[in-house]
Amino acid sequence: DVKVTQSSRYLVKRTGEKVFLECVQDMDHENMFWYRQDPGLGLRLIYFSYDVKMKEKGDIPEGYSVSREKKERFSLILESASTNQTSMYLCASRTRLSGNTIYFGEGSWLTVV
Amino acid sequence: KQEVTQIPAALSVPEGENLVLNCSFTDSAIYNLQWFRQDPGKGLTSLLLIQSSQREQTSGRLNASLDKSSGRSTLYIAASQPGDSATYLCAVRHGQAGTALIFGKGTTLSVSS
Numbered sequence: 001d002v003k004v005t006q007s008s009r010y011l012v013k014r015t016g017e018k019v020f021l022e023c024v025q026d027m028d029h030e031n032m033f034w035y036r037q038d039p040g041l042g043l044r045l046i047y048f049s050y051d052v053k054m055k056e057k058g059d060i061p062e063g064y065s066v067s068r069e070k071k072e073r074f075s076l077i078l079e080s081a082s083t084n085q086t087s088m089y090l091c092a093s094r095t096r097l098s099g100n101t102i103y104f105g106e107g108s109w110l111t112v113v
Numbered sequence: 114k115q116e117v118t119q120i121p122a123a124l125s126v127p128e129g130e131n132l133v134l135n136c137s138f139t140d141s142a143i144y145n146l147q148w149f150r151q152d153p154g155k156g157l158t159s160l161l162l163i164q165s166s167q168r169e170q171t172s173g174r175l176n177a178s179l180d181k182s183s184g185r186s187t188l189y190i191a192a193s194q195p196g197d198s199a200t201y202l203c204a205v206r207h208g209q210a211g212t213a214l215i216f217g218k219g220t221t222l223s224v225s226s
Contacts, residue, residue: 004156040218041218042202042216042217042219043202043204045213045214058213090156090157092157100144100145100162100164100206101147101159101162102147102159102214103159104156104157104159105156106156107154107155107156109154
């Protein structure tokens with residue numbers, strides 16, 4: 001069965017802290033994505049990665065960076081957390097070998113105080 | 114820029130009713146369209162994926178149709194059940210090489226017993 005795992009479900013961080021959100025998929029998918037979801041705004045793409053060591057900015061990359069050193073792992077980094085980054089963060093992965101269906105993790109709820 | 118709209122934003126129906134959720138998109142040059150279900154506080158679960166060359170896809174009580182020329186998709190749910198209560202999101206994808214999905218804001222469905 002397809003599995004995308006986000007290691008932290010709930011986090012509370014202080015303003016200015018550096019925050020790491022980790023995502024691991026066990027399906028050898030090439031593409032991985034980070035979205036954030038906010039009430040009234042829907043899902044917005046932060047970054048995506050075509051493959052290992054490759055990354056592309058999405059619609060709202062400001063204040064975020066990503067790392068993809070291994071195919072199975074895609075990390076989202078908040079360099080200096082701010083209260084407006086309080087949100088639900090969703091990781092996803094996809095391969096064209098699975099008919100292009102995209103699979104999501106359970107989400108990480110981040111609160112910045 | 115592609116925009117995806119879902120109407121209505123919320124829908125309440127009694128158990129057993131057949132219902133239709135609507136999704137429209139502004140740019141008909143899509144690669145595929147995917148419908149998702151999201152339960153409160155959880156990630157997204159893929160329901161159906163329709164390739165641009167297809168007209169519809171079916172899974173159990175769910176049927177999704179696609180009309181590219183008019184920029185519309187519908188998700189038909191037959192014989193609704195309380196367990197169908199969730200938020201339903203549609204998303205479109207442009208291009209084949211790793212591009213991300215653009216999401217609508219969803220329709221929140223409540224099925225009462």
